[in-house]
Amino acid sequence: MSFLALTGQILRKDLRIEMRSREGVNTLLFFSTLLVFLFRFAIGSSEAQVREAAPGLLWLAFILTGLWGMARTFQIERENDCLEFLRLAPGDLGGLYLGKVVVGCCLMWAAELVILAMFGLFFHLDMLPVIGPLVPVLLLGTVGFVAIGTLFAAITANLKAREVLLPLLLFPLMVPILLAAGRLTDLGLAGDSLWAEPHWLRLLVGFDVVFLVLGYLTFPFVMED
Amino acid sequence: MDRLAGILGVGAGVLLAIGLWMGLVQAPPDAVQGDVQRIMYIHVPSILTAYLAFTVVLVASIAYLLRGTRGWDRLAHASAEVGVVFTAITLATGSIWGKPTWGVWWTWDARLTGTAVLFLIYVGYLMLRSVVDDRDRAGRYAAVVGILGFFDIIFTHMAVKWFRTLHQPSSLERGAIDPALYLPLMVNLGAFITLYVYFLLRRVRLGALEEAVEAEVLGG
Numbered sequence: 001m002s003f004l005a006l007t008g009q010i011l012r013k014d015l016r017i018e019m020r021s022r023e024g025v026n027t028l029l030f031f032s033t034l035l036v037f038l039f040r041f042a043i044g045s046s047e048a049q050v051r052e053a054a055p056g057l058l059w060l061a062f063i064l065t066g067l068w069g070m071a072r073t074f075q076i077e078r079e080n081d082c083l084e085f086l087r088l089a090p091g092d093l094g095g096l097y098l099g100k101v102v103v104g105c106c107l108m109w110a111a112e113l114v115i116l117a118m119f120g121l122f123f124h125l126d127m128l129p130v131i132g133p134l135v136p137v138l139l140l141g142t143v144g145f146v147a148i149g150t151l152f153a154a155i156t157a158n159l160k161a162r163e164v165l166l167p168l169l170l171f172p173l174m175v176p177i178l179l180a181a182g183r184l185t186d187l188g189l190a191g192d193s194l195w196a197e198p199h200w201l202r203l204l205v206g207f208d209v210v211f212l213v214l215g216y217l218t219f220p221f222v223m224e225d
Numbered sequence: 226m227d228r229l230a231g232i233l234g235v236g237a238g239v240l241l242a243i244g245l246w247m248g249l250v251q252a253p254p255d256a257v258q259g260d261v262q263r264i265m266y267i268h269v270p271s272i273l274t275a276y277l278a279f280t281v282v283l284v285a286s287i288a289y290l291l292r293g294t295r296g297w298d299r300l301a302h303a304s305a306e307v308g309v310v311f312t313a314i315t316l317a318t319g320s321i322w323g324k325p326t327w328g329v330w331w332t333w334d335a336r337l338t339g340t341a342v343l344f345l346i347y348v349g350y351l352m353l354r355s356v357v358d359d360r361d362r363a364g365r366y367a368a369v370v371g372i373l374g375f376f377d378i379i380f381t382h383m384a385v386k387w388f389r390t391l392h393q394p395s396s397l398e399r400g401a402i403d404p405a406l407y408l409p410l411m412v413n414l415g416a417f418i419t420l421y422v423y424f425l426l427r428r429v430r431l432g433a434l435e436e437a438v439e440a441e442v443l444g445g
Contacts, residue, residue, distance in 0.1 A: 148373060155366045161356045169353060169370060172345035175338075176380035179387075199387065207380050214376065218369045221290050 003095030010099025015106070017076060024072060028065060028111050035061045036118040050123050055185035058119060059178055063145065065111045066104075067167055070149035073100050073107075074157035083157070087223050097150065097219035101212070104146040112138050125189065133188040140204040141181035147211040148173055154222045180204050230426040237423050240416035247409035255406070264322045266409055269396050270417035272315040272340065278308030278421060279347065283375040286368035295436065296429075298364035301371055302354060303428035305347055307421055312344045335385040342381050346374040360436065 018024050039057050043049055077083040086096060116134070120127035152169050156162040180200040187194055194201055248266030255262030285301035288294075319337065320330045331337065350370045357363035396402050396410065 148377075151369065151373070155353070155369065159356055165349075165353060165356065169349045172342050172349060173373065173377045175342050176377065176384040179384040203380065203383060210376055210380075211373065214373055218290070218372060221365045222369055224365065 003092035003098070006089060006091050006095030007099040007102065009089075010096055011102050014073070014076075014099075014103040018107070024069070024107060025110070027068070028107075029114060031068065032061060032065055032111060032115045032118055035064060036115070036122050040122055047124065051125070051189070054119065054123060054125060054189060055182045056178075058115065058185055059141070059182050061115045061119075062108065062112055062142070063171075063174060063178070065115065066108050066142075066145055066149060067170065069107045069111065070104060070146070070153040070170070071156075071162070071166055073104055073150060074153045078157060087225065093220040093223050094216045096223070097154075097216055100150045100154075101143075101146050101215070104150050105142055108142045108146060109138065112142065130188050130191060133191075133194060134185060136194065136201075137181055137184040137188060137204075140201070140208060141177050141184075143208045144177050144204065144211055145174060147208065147215045151215045151219060151222065154219065176203060176207055180207075226426065226430070230423060230430070233419055233423040233426065237416055237420040240412065240419055244409060244413035244416045247412055252406050252409045253403075256403075258326060261322065261325050264318050265396055265402075265406075266413045268315060268318040268322060269410060270414040271311045271318065273414060274417045274421045275308045275311035275315060275343070277418065278304045278311060278425075279343070279375060279378070281425075282308065282347075282350075282371045286371035289364055289368050290372075293361075295360075295364075298360075298368070299429050299432040299436075300425075301364075301368060303425050303432060305350055305367075305371065306428060307424045309344065309347050309351060310424075311417070311421070312340065312347065315340060316344060335382075335387075338385045339378070339382045342385075343378055346370075346377065350374060 039053075039061070040050075043053050043057075074083070077086060087093075089096060116127050116131070119125055149170055152166055156166045156169070159165060180203045183197065184194055184200050184204070187196055244266065249263055252263070252266075254260050281304040282301050285297045285304060289297035289301060316337075319340070323332065323337075324330050350367055353370055354363050354367045357366055402410070
């Protein structure tokens with residue numbers, strides 16, 4: 001099986017599981033609503049303060065939700081020893097990695113749209129006019145997060161301390177994404193062009209490419225038994 | 226190997242003594258900062274040695290994934306541990322230096338933030354190693370984190386640089402410091418690198434002994 005075929009199979013399988021159980025989507029809706037509520041209590045009611053904190057809080061919400069999403073992509077494989085069978089899949093294990101990255105990105109983009117809507121609703125931010133400029137930021141920032149998150153989720157999936165270890169390994173590596181995507185989101189929310197600070201865009205693109213390639217190359221070593 | 230380690234250990238001690246005497250006694254105090262600036266002779270060599278250590282982690286990790294020989298894994302593990310110690314020294318001395326010069330123990334400056342992230346990444350690396358029982362699996366997992374961590378640090382440094390920075394320019398940049406301060410700095414750098422290699426050899430040997438004992442106990 002070519003690796004793209006394997007990617008496609010994984011994508012179909014995981015999305016079908018999601019469609020049937022709706023476990024991910026339901027938890028996600030509830031969790032993101034809860035986060036927005038908590039954030040609102042944490043920063044008080046001043047509209048100016050809310051606007052200032054919004055880009056950082058948005059990405060914090062994405063990353064916290066994403067952490068749970070990443071852990072889930074490999075936890076569903078633990079049941080019935082599915083991971084053992086995936087390991088035996090014919091062809092390049094890199095295809096399995098790419099499949100999981102695509103699934104992870106789809107889940108996260110869905111979550112991000114929900115969180116954006118929640119922010120708009122509860123923080124009185126008008127999201128509709130800025131959604132266009134924000135799309136590339138969401139796309140780029142999420143790919144980098146998922147590229148590393150998928151790899152680390154695979155590493156921690158079989159460990160006893162996985163709940164602690166995954167954020168411990170993942171969060172420090174997310175500093176460049178948080179800074180770059182946070183800044184670009186700030187520009188987007190203010191209605192400015194993202195090209196006002198192209199170095200952040202370049203950083204995100206470079207980050208995505210480097211970590212997708214590294215993830216693809218190192219994933220087979222993680223799956224080896 | 227043991228003899229070499231012994232010689233390096235003595236060499237590191239002698240070099241450190243000379244370097245510290247030069248830095249603390251012989252070199253003139255800084256024109257602006259006075260004696261406070263002398264902490265540079267520890268601060269700068271320790272971060273440079275830490276960078277060296279994490280580069281060794283990267284190389285040894287790649288070699289371990291490609292070759293699978295235990296030696297590379299032991300080297301990566303040992304170098305990461307020593308690197309974390311030197312990074313901790315950098316953060317501690319930087320904090321002590323920051324209080325009298327900037328008025329605060331910690332500031333969200335680019336270099337400080339970058340170094341803190343560096344520290345966190347490799348502490349995570351060591352924690353991962355400690356929770357995986359199987360040596361080969363621990364080695365492979367850690368190697369992946371060691372490789373990704375190194376590249377991530379490059380991005381982190383770029384990202385945090387675009388914040389306003391309070392830190393003085395690198396002491397190694399030409400013209401940043403007086404030649405009278407340069408020589409003691411170089412001697413200390415030599416001493417720290419010798420010390421690093423000494424620690425590394427000892428830690429690698431310790432790792433090999435641990436594995437040998439384990440194999441014997443398990444009847445391997």
